[in-house]
Amino acid sequence: SDNLVQDVMAYSVPSIEENATLEEAAKLMMDCRVTHIPVVSNENTLIGIVTAWDISKAVALKIESLDQIMTRKVVVSRLDETIEQAAEKMKKHNISSLPVIDNKQKIKGLITTDHISTLITKY
Amino acid sequence: SDNLVQDVMAYSVPSIEENATLEEAAKLMMDCRVTHIPVVSNENTLIGIVTAWDISKAVALKIESLDQIMTRKVVVSRLDETIEQAAEKMKKHNISSLPVIDNKQKIKGLITTDHISTLITKY
């Protein structure tokens, strides 16, 4: 079937480590044309998320460190969740993407409302 | 039916004028919890759009004025377009929202991939 998260998510996911700067996070978003970047440990396990909205908030509040704006309590999805379950989580928390992790907290992918919206197009 | 843009879009749309600062745009995004803000003339007609991704790009490139990062060639939708047409436009241009305008370029609403993704949830 093609209604599982693993069928729709992005497999290649730019990420950064906790000690990165706000500017490095912003550069990565610009270069990869994404708006959501998981923050990972040096063993590639998920420890947080930073989004373009967070960077915008940092500009508004004159915050200068990634540590102060990243979100640490991440809402995640799994490879075998359904698209509907992923969409429900994003609606409930008013977020636009979910990192997809395995049992060892390793990043397998990222699913966004852009991916889900694309499902209703013909091509 | 409930598959037209007007059935799904947000009717209340925060917007800013062209002479606003980057910081004012960022503050509005934070306060209204949005990521896309139409830029309007003093007669409320659409002249551009600025997003959290643009603000992030401004941080990456050390750009300081709204004028330099806003997008002026805006991809728009209409009240009577179908959701599928809106989703196709967003997919084609890799964008996450479309201002909805009338024949006089006035903003009627904003439709996003978050709204469309919500359509597949049960509630």
Ligand SMILES: C[S@@+](CC[C@H](N)C(=O)[O-])C[C@H]1O[C@@H](n2cnc3c(N)ncnc32)[C@H](O)[C@@H]1O
């Ligand atoms: C409430 S949302 C509103 C804007 C937009 N929908 C978005 O997702 O960025 C913005 C906040 O949600 C957080 N966020 C985004 N995705 C998340 C996720 N999967 N888990 C937890 N927080 C998340 C961001 O770090 C940011 O602080």
Ligand SMILES: C[S@@+](CC[C@H](N)C(=O)[O-])C[C@H]1O[C@@H](n2cnc3c(N)ncnc32)[C@H](O)[C@@H]1O
């Ligand atoms: C290519 S998208 C990638 C990130 C994300 N999908 C988004 O929409 O922000 C980012 C760029 O698209 C532009 N953009 C967003 N919505 C637009 C729209 N309706 N029409 C034209 N440009 C738009 C923004 O100004 C920004 O420069």
